[in-house]
Amino acid sequence: MSVVTLTINDQLVSASSGETILQAARSVGIDIPTLCYVEGLTAHGGCRMCLVEVEGARQLQPACFLNVNEGMTIRTETDQLREYRKMIVELLLAEGNHTCSICVANNNCELQDAAVEMGVDHERLEYTYPQREVDVSHERFGVDHNRCILCTRCVRVCDELEGAHTWDISGRGANLKMITDMNQPWGESPTCTSCGKCFMACPTGAIFQKGSTASELDHNRAKLDFLINARENQLWEL
Numbered sequence: 001m002s003v004v005t006l007t008i009n010d011q012l013v014s015a016s017s018g019e020t021i022l023q024a025a026r027s028v029g030i031d032i033p034t035l036c037y038v039e040g041l042t043a044h045g046g047c048r049m050c051l052v053e054v055e056g057a058r059q060l061q062p063a064c065f066l067n068v069n070e071g072m073t074i075r076t077e078t079d080q081l082r083e084y085r086k087m088i089v090e091l092l093l094a095e096g097n098h099t100c101s102i103c104v105a106n107n108n109c110e111l112q113d114a115a116v117e118m119g120v121d122h123e124r125l126e127y128t129y130p131q132r133e134v135d136v137s138h139e140r141f142g143v144d145h146n147r148c149i150l151c152t153r154c155v156r157v158c159d160e161l162e163g164a165h166t167w168d169i170s171g172r173g174a175n176l177k178m179i180t181d182m183n184q185p186w187g188e189s190p191t192c193t194s195c196g197k198c199f200m201a202c203p204t205g206a207i208f209q210k211g212s213t214a215s216e217l218d219h220n221r222a223k224l225d226f227l228i229n230a231r232e233n234q235l236w237e238l
């Protein structure tokens, strides 16, 4: 892979040609917010939080998907981008029943963190508040579809890291929903190994561990990072 030079926020950055804008930016300490992205898993590009401005491009581009090119000029922090990101968080909060104070992931939630970071201190949009189901049929875990932001992290981690492919997404538009196997209760899944990787990857309180109070809930993202690093670099010892 060749080395390319690009400019991010007026800073000259060197990157490998196969890297994405997000990877190049993070390698030099420039943070671009994400929700559906997990380092080491396939990029999904669904949440649009990582949109950036690329000089010469007519539309905003998702940094997790677009590869770097020689001479690119990118902006990751502008008033327009900040307003877009804030709107994305507001849409997600208005779309599902996110009542943080009674959520098992309160203070341990990436959506909540993003809301704080984007300055969302009230909701400008009307709540849709659909009544979605909670599946607690699994022996160790539960899924509250009200908290789900359809980021597909659970799908990708279960498929790409665990190899079980228990999770999938079904439906269209407002009827999009995470399902296990053939849309059966999670507890009846013949493929789930109960490894807990989907729980660790879930950014919100949608997938939760049974018996955990809010203060005990720990997604333990470091364990996922370890597994991804071990798989990619063949480093299996702690």
Ligand code: SF4
Pocket (backbone or CB within 6 Å): 157, 158, 162, 164, 165, 166, 167, 191, 192, 193, 194, 195, 196, 197, 198, 199
């Ligand atoms: S517990 Fe493991 S195998 Fe079961 S759905 Fe979650 S990631 Fe997949």
Ligand code: SF4
Pocket (backbone or CB within 6 Å): 143, 147, 148, 149, 150, 151, 152, 153, 154, 155, 178, 198, 201, 202, 203, 204, 206, 207
């Ligand atoms: S259950 Fe969690 S990880 Fe899966 S799509 Fe919903 S929010 Fe994302």
